[in-house]
Amino acid sequence: MGKRNAGVGLAVIAILAGGLVPLAVQSAPVGAVTIGKARPDFNRDGFADSVISIDQQDFTGAADAGAVEIVYGNVFINGVAPHHQKISNVNQTLKLNPTTNARFGQNTAYGDFNRDGYDDLAIGEFGATIDTFVAAGQVHIIYGSPSGLNPEGSVTVEGGGGYQNVNQATSGVPDGPETGDEFGHSVAAGDINHDGFADLAVGVPREDLNGETQVGSLHVFFGSTTGLHFSANDPNLPSRYFHQGASGALGTGLGDAAEHNDTFGTPLAIGDFNHDLFADIAVGVAGEGIGDGITPGPSLMPASGGFYVLNGAAPANVGATRTFITEATAGMPAAPGTDSRLGAYFAAGDFTGDGIVDLAVGADGKEIDGVPNAGSAYAFRGSGGGITTTGSIILSFATGWVRGDPVTGDNFGDALAAGDYNGDGRADLAIAVDKRELPGVAGADHGIVLVFPGSANVILTANRGKYRGFSENTVGLPSGGAASGDEFGSLLRAGDFNHDGYLDLQISAAGKTVSAQPKAGAVYYLHGGTPGVMSVGSKIYTQATPGIEGDPQTNAYFGGT
Numbered sequence: 061m062g063k064r065n066a067g068v069g070l071a072v073i074a075i076l077a078g079g080l081v082p083l084a085v086q087s088a089p090v091g092a093v094t095i096g097k098a099r100p101d102f103n104r105d106g107f108a109d110s111v112i113s114i115d116q117q118d119f120t121g122a123a124d125a126g127a128v129e130i131v132y133g134n135v136f137i138n139g140v141a142p143h144h145q146k147i148s149n150v151n152q153t154l155k156l157n158p159t160t161n162a163r164f165g166q167n168t169a170y171g172d173f174n175r176d177g178y179d180d181l182a183i184g185e186f187g188a189t190i191d192t193f194v195a196a197g198q199v200h201i202i203y204g205s206p207s208g209l210n211p212e213g214s215v216t217v218e219g220g221g222g223y224q225n226v227n228q229a230t231s232g233v234p235d236g237p238e239t240g241d242e243f244g245h246s247v248a249a250g251d252i253n254h255d256g257f258a259d260l261a262v263g264v265p266r267e268d269l270n271g272e273t274q275v276g277s278l279h280v281f282f283g284s285t286t287g288l289h290f291s292a293n294d295p296n297l298p299s300r301y302f303h304q305g306a307s308g309a310l311g312t313g314l315g316d317a318a319e320h321n322d323t324f325g326t327p328l329a330i331g332d333f334n335h336d337l338f339a340d341i342a343v344g345v346a347g348e349g350i351g352d353g354i355t356p357g358p359s360l361m362p363a364s365g366g367f368y369v370l371n372g373a374a375p376a377n378v379g380a381t382r383t384f385i386t387e388a389t390a391g392m393p394a395a396p397g398t399d400s401r402l403g404a405y406f407a408a409g410d411f412t413g414d415g416i417v418d419l420a421v422g423a424d425g426k427e428i429d430g431v432p433n434a435g436s437a438y439a440f441r442g443s444g445g446g447i448t449t450t451g452s453i454i455l456s457f458a459t460g461w462v463r464g465d466p467v468t469g470d471n472f473g474d475a476l477a478a479g480d481y482n483g484d485g486r487a488d489l490a491i492a493v494d495k496r497e498l499p500g501v502a503g504a505d506h507g508i509v510l511v512f513p514g515s516a517n518v519i520l521t522a523n524r525g526k527y528r529g530f531s532e533n534t535v536g537l538p539s540g541g542a543a544s545g546d547e548f549g550s551l552l553r554a555g556d557f558n559h560d561g562y563l564d565l566q567i568s569a570a571g572k573t574v575s576a577q578p579k580a581g582a583v584y585y586l587h588g589g590t591p592g593v594m595s596v597g598s599k600i601y602t603q604a605t606p607g608i609e610g611d612p613q614t615n616a617y618f619g620g621t
Contacts, residue, residue: 098556100170100179102204104219107133108555109208110566111181112583112601113620115166118613119150119158126164128183129608129618131601132208133557145208146609147183154200154211154223161195162187166620167327171249171258173283176218178204182260184244190227190237197243198227199262201288215287224287226262232291233279234301234310235267242266243279250330250339252372253297257283261341263325269318270305276324277303277311278343282375300378302370304345312379314368316348321363323347329406331417334446338372341379342419342447344403350388350396364388365402367421369447383446387423391449393438400426402438409478409487411514416442418519420489422473428458428466435472437491439519453519455491455512461524462510471495479554479563481588486514488592490565492549498531503544506531509552509567511593528592532569536595537584539569545579547571551620562588568619574602574612581618 098108115126127148147165149158158164167184174180183200190196202209205221213221227244228237237243246263253259260281267277281288282297289297292311301311305318318324322345329342348366366386370379387396405422412418421438428434436456440447455473457466466472475492482488494507508531515522532539532548542548551568558564567584574580582602587594603610603618612618 098559100181100555101133102130102179102181103132103206103208104178104204105133107559108557109133110555110557110583110585111168111170111553112618113165113168113551114581114616114618115163115620116615116617117148117610118616119148122150122158122160122162124161124163124187125150125158126162126166126185128165128168130209131608133559143208144607144609147202147209149185154225156225159185159187159189162189164188167244167246169247169249169260171260171283173201173249173258173260174203174215174285174287175257175283176220178219180204180258181209182247182249184247184262186242186245188227188244191229193237193239193241195240195242196228196237197241197245197264198225199244199247199260200225201260203287216285222287226281226288226290228264230290232293233299234292235277238268240266246326246328248328248330248341252280252330252339252341252378253282253375254338254372259283259339260288261328261330263328263343265323265326267303267325269303272318272320274321274323274347275304275318276322276326276345277301278325278328278341280341280378298375300375302343302379314379314382314384316384319349321347327404327406329408329419331408331419331442332372333369333408333417333419333442334371334444335416335442336372340372340446341370342406342408343368343370344406346401346404348386348403350386361396361398363399363401363425364396365400365404365423367403371446385440385447385449389449391452393452393454394426394436397427399433402426405474405476407476407478407489409489409514410442411439411478411487411489411519412441413484413486413514413516418442418487419447420476420478422476424471424474426456428456431466431468433469433471434458434466435470435474435493437473437476437489439489441519451519453521455520462527463529467497469495475549475552477552477554477565479565479588480514481511481554481563481565482513482590482592483562483588484514486516488513489520490552490554490593492552494547494549498533498542501533501542501544505545505547505571506542507546507548507550507569509549511565513592526592530567530586530593530595534595537598538600539584543573545571547621550617556588557585558587564588565593570617570619570621572602574618575604577612577614577616579615579617580612581616583619
């Protein structure tokens with residue numbers, strides 16, 4: 061599985077009056093805490109730390125076991141990583157055993173789950189074997205400390221570190237592990253119940269329910285001074301379990317039908333979309349068919365896609381108010397189509413600067429002007445009533461002011477990241493087109509990344525002339541040039557890695573050949589600044605970079621896919 065099924069945009073931090081306010085996906089408590097620092101910051105030194113997925117890293121006896129590389133802060137100032145840490149099951153850091161095809165670290169989320177001021181990291185391992193069930197999946201939670209992520213410490217001591225593990229065999233977690241569930245395929249964090257502690261949402265997109273396969277489900281676990289609470293029977297912070305269909309003994313049904321291959325539960329994004337100080341959960345259902353009697357449509361359109369927004373509240377009331385959007389929902393800016401995969405990728409941020417979080421949603425399979433799998437991205441406004449199709453827009457290579465033409469298999473929108481890269485108080489949106497071919501370059505799948513500035517009046521469009529495009533052939537990028545299969549833009553993340561008040565953009569090129577090892581992978585860091593994202597001064601990191609642990613390895617996909 062070389063390319064992820066779905067991805068998720070990274071944390072959005074907009075510079076607003078009063079400091080840096082965490083607004084969205086994979087952030088600290090949303091709407092409850094104002095923190096004037098870069099995120100994630102596992103050692104609380106004021107510099108954002110970089111999380112790099114190597115989820116297809118091989119280890120002896122365990123192909124595609126996976127790992128995560130943490131590069132701690134200040135990466136732009138020093139020529140090599142000043143402080144790094146490799147986390148995996150192989151070196152027994154987590155006192156567990158590696159699993160072939162476990163894909164440790166494909167998706168991660170951060171938040172301060174015990175509210176000690178140090179960010180903590182949740183790591184999905186969706187291919188892990190649990191109680192003999194292959195690919196049942198699990199999630200590791202490692203707590204921050206002055207030395208960074210420290211699984212050996214104590215969760216209940218401020219800055220003490222610590223470790224938790226959760227899967228569907230954990231006591232009190234609804235349902236149970238089954239082969240192929242993929243618990244932990246998606247993770248996201250934010251303060252869903254508005255108590256000042258980050259909470260964790262975990263997707264299980266291949267869960268079988270009601271006689272249907274790969275329907276999907278969602279768990280929500282709440283934070284506290286003792287860390288995350290996993291039991292649905294917890295008297296104070298009971299976990300929650302959601303799925304499509306009718307409610308049953310295990311959890312809350314959300315309506316619509318629980319259908320084969322809906323893959324409800326991935327990706328996930330968290331943000332305060334209705335500005336009530338409770339973080340809400342966006343849940344992708346990219347496999348959703350429309351025209352099935354639930355939403356209007358002339359005929360069934362498989363995998364047109366959709367997404368839910370479950371409103372945050374006290375634990376018992378999470379999701380009691382919710383929104384479901386498909387391509388057939390009134391107000392959508394484009395007609396529905398088969399295999400659009402709306403809801404395949406998310407990025408959340410305040411694109412308009414009005415203080416309410418908005419949501420960008422990838423539809424990487426959408427047919428554009430008759431071109432299949434050209435792809436697109438939608439942008440939806442947040443409002444007092446939550447995410448709305450009113451004023452929504454669609455971006456693609458058919459958008460008049462976006463340069464270029466749609467091409468079959470481009471997959472426009474198959475990675476997204478939101479962040480205030482130019483420091484104007486509005487989130488900007490980075491969109492990957494990692495299958496895009498570059499003129500005059502041999503081969504295919506070279507990849508480009510487009511960055512669209514936010515706008516006060518119309519989401520992303522008022523600054524239409526100011527958007528920027530980047531590839532490995534962009535002047536200033538230390539790439540050595542684009543090559544076939546690099547997939548520049550395979551994953552996007554945002555963080556203020558040099559602590560200058562502007563978010564920077566982390567771009568993976570997971571297919572890049574390094575030290576003659578095909579698809580070893582690379583990660584680029586591009587500065588943010590007044591002009592926005594810039595190639596000048598950018599850096600590249602691989603497993604051949606001094607200070608990065610390990611050696612380049614064929615098909616490791618360093619940086620994430």
